[in-house]
Amino acid sequence: MADKDTPQEVADKFLAKLKDSPFIMIGLEDGQHSEPMNVKTDDDQPNTLFIFSGKDNRIAAGGEAMAQFVGKGHDFFACLMGTVSEETDMATFDKLWDNRVDAWFPNGKADARLNRFDISSAELWETDVSISGRLKMLFGGTIKGEESSSHAVVDSVA
Template structure:
């Protein structure tokens, strides 16, 4: 990790990147493949990602899970471990329901299930390669750690 980026700063960058591109690959630790899902954030519930799905979706049964995130510009990466369970709070469902969700569930909220992914740990990488590193990538050369990226292992995104 670069000296100027604390784990908390890298975690805050992750949340900003996730708002720009709210898609993750997520799968239960059950041997099935991960799949792309759109996530919702609730500022009042840190360390939790919310995912609307069909009731019979792969993650709907819940359990231990892993999720991966790649930033829109391929300049940020995250691997998240946690647990998927059903969110039953009508207030949370109402708060997170919007036109983009309704487009997938035109018959309304009864057709959808809100899953919560409670993050227990995360590894985050910010790959903002310095100018000197970019030149080395173009013309060959060794990129040193101080030129390459920030990396953080965090237990909390809050």
């Protein structure tokens, strides 16, 4: 790649990749393991991911958290830091509720909690290795910086 993407371009690609494969590993910074969760985004609330969970789910306690994302084609990676809290706005709850969410809750909305993950910082990697870089990976050789990927450290993914 001759030109590297700007941090905002990398952030925009992250959001597109997340919409294509809306799954993250997320855990509170409390010593427990992370777990896979399905996320929702709301264009009206940038830098926030929404996660429906059971009321007794380990992230439901809220607090500082870290999440990881891997794109469908293993061509994009993200590490996100932020805070998990309960989303109390029922309009947002209803806006994000759909059949895919409903399938996880036998008693419907009564069993669910909507968590918000407010992202405070993110590190994003796009592994778009050039053709010459891919050949070097196959046959040996050192990949030069201009043949590798885009990387961004951002305070905002919106």
